[in-house]
Amino acid sequence: xxxxxxxxxxxxxxxxxxxxxxxxxxxxxxxxxxxxxxxxxxxxxxxxxxxxxxxxxxxxxxxxxxxxxxxxxxxxxxxxxxxxxxxxxxxxxxxxxxxxxxxxxxxxxxxxxxxxxxxxxxxxxxxxxxxxxxxxxxxxxxxxxxxxxxxxxxxxxxxxxxxxxxxxxxxxxxxxxxxxxxxxxxxxxxxxxxxxxxxxxxxxxxxxxxxxxxxxxxxxxxxxxxxxxxxxxxxxxxxxxxxxxxxxxxxxxxxxxxxxxxxxxxxxxxxxxxxxxxxxxxx
Numbered sequence: 001x002x003x004x005x006x007x008x009x010x011x012x013x014x015x016x017x018x019x020x021x022x023x024x025x026x027x028x029x030x031x032x033x034x035x036x037x038x039x040x041x042x043x044x045x046x047x048x049x050x051x052x053x054x055x056x057x058x059x060x061x062x063x064x065x066x067x068x069x070x071x072x073x074x075x076x077x078x079x080x081x082x083x084x085x086x087x088x089x090x091x092x093x094x095x096x097x098x099x100x101x102x103x104x105x106x107x108x109x110x111x112x113x114x115x116x117x118x119x120x121x122x123x124x125x126x127x128x129x130x131x132x133x134x135x136x137x138x139x140x141x142x143x144x145x146x147x148x149x150x151x152x153x154x155x156x157x158x159x160x161x162x163x164x165x166x167x168x169x170x171x172x173x174x175x176x177x178x179x180x181x182x183x184x185x186x187x188x189x190x191x192x193x194x195x196x197x198x199x200x201x202x203x204x205x206x207x208x209x210x211x212x213x214x215x216x217x218x219x220x221x222x223x224x225x226x227x228x229x230x231x232x233x234x235x236x237x238x239x240x241x242x243x244x245x246x247x248x249x250x251x252x253x254x255x256x257x258x259x260x261x262x263x264x265x266x267x268x269x270x271x272x273x274x275x276x277x278x279x280x281x282x283x
Contacts, residue, residue, distance in 0.1 A: 006028070009028035009031065009032055012028065013026060013027055013028040013031055038073065039073070039077070039081075042070055042073055042074060042077075042081065043081050045064060046074070046081050046082065048064060052064070053192075053196050053197075053198065054196075061195070066203070067203070068203065
């Protein structure tokens with residue numbers, strides 16, 4: 001097994017060195033150490049995100065963004081990072097374990113008939129986000145008779161996609177209990193509120209970011225054009241007012257000139273009459 005892993009790492013090293021254009025070559029040991037370091041950092045990041053889900057100090061939700069290669073590595077590792085919750089001792093179990101586990105008598109009857117019972121359990125929400133589906137657990141019970149009837153189960157896990165409704169019925173949302181004065185231990189088994197649930201992580205691509213910048217630039221240009229149109233309208237109004245004022249001033253000046261001309265004509269007529277009278281007196 002280890003020999004096959006070493007051969008696989010040698011193949012990865014050859015492919016990596018063939019694709020890179022740098023003069024420094026990486027051997028399989030360096031690449032393996034780098035991969036382990038990346039896995040550790042990714043585990044710390046996921047653990048920090050889980051820890052933020054249960055913070056009770058108030059304030060805004062802290063969203064941890066993942067890079068593209070981190071998303072791919074997280075999809076590859078899957079449960080190796082999140083792990084499985086214990087079905088025998090865990091707070092994530094349904095509220096009534098007796099409702100999900102069949103009694104001994106019915107199990108014995110079904111086992112005698114040769115039919116395997118199917119039980120449905122739920123995983124934590126963090127595992128649901130990675131896996132994309134719940135787990136369907138099929139049990140093959142073996143009945144052991146002693147002082148207390150016990151069931152030893154051999155568990156085999158198979159993926160299933162139609163268990164969502166059943167999980168919702170097993171884990172009802174306690175919408176009536178909203179204050180801590182009516183708190184009961186069963187409240188720990190209720191589903192988390194929508195505020196505490198993780199939102200789907202999605203990073204914008206370079207094309208989407210560039211399109212967003214172009215859209216923002218187009219909006220700013222549109223605002224600038226609208227502002228320029230408003231300024232142009234105001235300037236046109238001011239020019240119209242100035243033209244009307246100049247026209248009124250020209251009318252007043254014209255009337256003043258006409259009056260001055262009339263007065264000058266009257267003065268000229270008076271002066272001529274005075275001169276005529278003086279000539280008559282001289283004669």
